[in-house]
Amino acid sequence: MTGMIVTARHGRPNVDRSVKITAREYGRWWANYDLTGLAPDQEPPQSLIDIASNAEVVLCSTMPRAIETADAVVDSARIVPRDSLFVEAPLPPPPFFPDWIKLTPTTWGVISRTFWFLGYAPKGCESHRKARKRVKAVADRLVAEVESSGGDVLLCAHGYLNWMIHRVLIKRGWELVEHRGGNDYWSHRAYRKKEKVRSRAARPRRASMAAE
DSSP states (O other), rough: OOEEEEEEEEOOOOOOOOBOHHHHHHHHHHHHHTTBBBTTTTTOOHHHHHHHHHEEEEESSSSHHHHHHHHHHHHHHHHHOBOGOOOOOOOOOOOOOOOOOOHHHHHHHHHHHHHHTOOOOTTTTTOEEEEEEEEHHHHHHHHHHHHHHHHOEEEOOOOHHHHHHHHHHHHHHHHEEEETTTTSSEEEEEEOOOOOOOOOOOOOOOOOSOOO
């Protein structure tokens, strides 16, 4: 039986989501979010610690919040490789919003993700189409790690990216065998390759009773 692929979302970052900001200010807020690590009170759940201790491979993105999450779940027992392939899908500030409209970062995030999903990507920003292509490469990497290691592989990454990975793995015949925490911080999904069901051998046809 092949090992599992487990994708985990990072812990809660040390940022304030209660502020009211403009769309342009959201761009700066998101840039700071990408540079921020976890809040001081964050501790990984025992379920993720157990998964990490049993995994043959643990990987993470190059974002501080993912790096600190990976370090926390392995408890300094190993060095976790980092790769920009696993960074979150971008959230460019939405266009066409006047500065008198102020919303929380969470609300702007939903609006921004919708615009981005529909094709909006300013210069220098990864488009939804390019992100989908990258996620296929992520799935390729995770499957290859499982096949080469023969054991479980844990990826500490990001909420929306993990959701995109989920869709690709399901299409490729991987089955979701565990899902804890929804899409909240420290949540995870575990997948195992579906075993092919052998078809019954065709029964031999009865010899014809009629003489030729």
